[in-house]
């Protein structure tokens with residue numbers, strides 16, 4: 001498991017391209033036949049990718065956690081962005097199709113991931129946060145995620161937001177998780193940009209077409225930087241950082257947050273002319 005410590009706004013403002021990528025870009029999460037985890041010290045969020053092929057992949061117990069098992073003191077959200085797969089949690093199978101979500105509560109001991117078809121493997125994106133209460137393991141489909149339409153084609157940001165783990169959805173201690181899909185011809189996400197110092201956030205871009213990229217913006221609103229992000233790559237957003245992005249074509253992304261509360265709408269918006 002890779003460990004990422006925090007960066008201050010001042011330090012971030014002085015980074016060159018490679019330093020920004022080393023600290024904030026999440027690459028190589030999705031590798032055939034393996035599980036890859038990154039432990040961010042922003043709210044101790046663990047970000048991961050699992051791509052099982054012929055064999056099931058077991059969620060390991062990481063030494064860094066000094067726990068009896070991975071979810072002894074943690075909860076986890078899982079969204080599949082690949083072919084149909086199964087998450088097995090303490091003997092219970094959850095079949096999850098593309099863009100469906102499973103929540104695993106603190107106390108879930110044995111977790112494994114498998115694909116129905118090794119030639120079209122599931123791509124499980126996982127987020128895990130510290131937890132102090134055991135909620136209920138649950139699965140949610142896309143239709144159950146209360147889709148909300150936002151944006152407009154005239155501003156190139158027409159998109160649908162699906163919320164899975166949040167105040168009014170699957171109950172969790174602190175994890176908030178869902179995804180956004182942009183319509184054809186729409187390329188801007190998360191407009192207007194915002195901060196929420198109460199929560200850190202992580203983005204994971206999927207369905208970015210071959211030959212295309214997403215320009216992901218981060219940094220303080222008056223000191224913006226960007227990452228060029230490819231398909232199945234993510235971006236860490238510090239609690240003090242604004243975050244939005246623009247693709248050279250449309251795409252989808254999973255967002256997840258951890259921290260002080262589980263609100264979705266309490267963001268502090270930044271007027272676009274105020275950005276620098």
Ligand SMILES: O=C[C@H](O)[C@@H](O)CC(=O)C(=O)O
Nearest residue numbers: 159161180189190191255267
């Ligand atoms: O705090 C919320 C997150 O940044 C995202 O959910 C925003 C988003 O998906 C969008 O507007 O497209």
Ligand SMILES: [Zn+2]
Nearest residue numbers: 196201243267
């Ligand atoms: Zn946000």
